[in-house]
Amino acid sequence: MGLRSLRHLFFCALLSSTLFIAACKPGIYLKNQGDILAIASMQTIVDDDFIHMAMDPKQIELGKLLFFDKIMSGNENISCSTCHHPMTFSTDNLSLPIGQGGAGLGPARRVVLDGETPVRERMPRNAPDLFNRGMKSFKTLFHDGRLSTDYSQSNHFRNPAGDALPEGFSHALEAQTIFPLTNPTEMAGHAGQNAIADCADAGDFTCLWGEVVDRLRQNSVYVDLFKDAYGLDDGAEISIVHVGKSLAAFISASFRADRSPFDQYLRGDESAMSHKAKKGMELFYGKASCVNCHSGVLQTDQSFHAIAMPQIGPGPGGDGYQGHDDFGRERATGDQADRYKFRTPSLRNVELTGPYGHDGAYESLEDVVRHHLNPGISLANYNLDQAFLPDAGPDLNLIDQIVLDDFLSKASLIVANELQPVDLSEEEIQCLLAFLRSLTDSNSMHLGHLIPGSVPSGLPIAD
């Protein structure tokens, strides 16, 4: 390269960095003082916001063992931790999880198509992270919100099992944790493989939870732990409510993330966030309108919106004329106006918890942010390489693509879309990303200490 072109390069770099600094200058994009006030008036997260603070440490410890123990799955081949592992930031870092029958952990997990309990399909939705789900403000869980606190129900929850959900749960998270056990692809296994799977196949939740508890009652270590944690006289008193409460206590205590630079900034440490991140924060809660849905200290309105997220994978079943679409919130409410709406995710630790969207359509954080800026173009240009899907053999791979290739489905996604395109400069997008990275609690990057040395069943935990 000649001196001249080198100089030219240097000049361009200088120019762009000057522009960049100008674009990130504090205050220049503030629409009004209200944006700053919205940030300044935000409540910081405190101990009392979490359900585990009122729980016995023995319940948390018991929950940890249950979380890592494959005894909880029908074929004893998968645990909660497989898809919500501390080393992969309480998710699995795959677009779509590989449930019972798969092998390996995190991005290395793979589909196994032979043997006695082969994988039959990918899971239809991305495994959400579990950060701060123990906060009392999380009253609605799952991407489509099909479990939510509702005091008009006798058991206090609108939920997939209806009245079969036992009474006694105090928070949505406690009730949620017993549902992964009931899904054949996820943990239960398929009819004929085990007693739990047979109950699942019959759609009998009471029978299924009874089978899980029976297994635990046959393990004397668990019996002692339950007796101790809940003051029971006898193993016969163990119920699925104790199981759910313990799992929730562990999740709440372990996946707490409220020490990010953003939190420290809200607590008064102005220097905790970089200049660029502060600029991004102003854009987020201001001009870029992210706040319309990602509001408040957790960056979520805990509500549902349609944002034309590309649809990949097998789908949860029965949606669209090929059966592989995902109608989202409509599945829970039955209201067609809710089609393609998904819960606004909290953005805590978002840098760590990809791939993104209810189906993990985007592996990269920048890609999913760019999707928001122009959903129509992003959907039109989308291809499966933007996701992270380990090979699942030709038959299952083919299914991943079906809805994407369907023009009609894409058109309906666009019609339902609520996101207005936002015009941001490249520099502004980088500021926005810097803000999203300032939501990372560095403690969440070191969660290896949560992994127990062994579990009462003696089943392996390191795979």
Ligand code: HEC
């Ligand atoms: C095979 C992977 C897999 C396993 C195993 C698994 N999960 Fe999940 N988990 C998921 C997926 C996928 C979702 C989202 C499902 C949906 O929204 O339809 C989810 C959702 C959740 C949620 C709701 C989070 C939110 O914000 O809505 C919680 C809590 C949770 N799982 C806890 C658990 C617990 C506890 C266990 C063990 C009993 C478990 N999971 C086992 C994949 C898994």
Ligand code: HEC
């Ligand atoms: C109209 C409501 C709405 C607005 C405005 C909005 N989002 Fe979102 N956002 C959502 C919903 C809903 C999802 C989840 C979609 C899904 O699961 O398919 C989402 C997902 C995301 C994700 C992926 C998180 C994850 O864990 O999967 C990121 C990052 C994100 N939004 C950032 C932003 C940014 C930055 C802005 C502003 C430029 C913004 N959003 C504006 C509703 C909105």
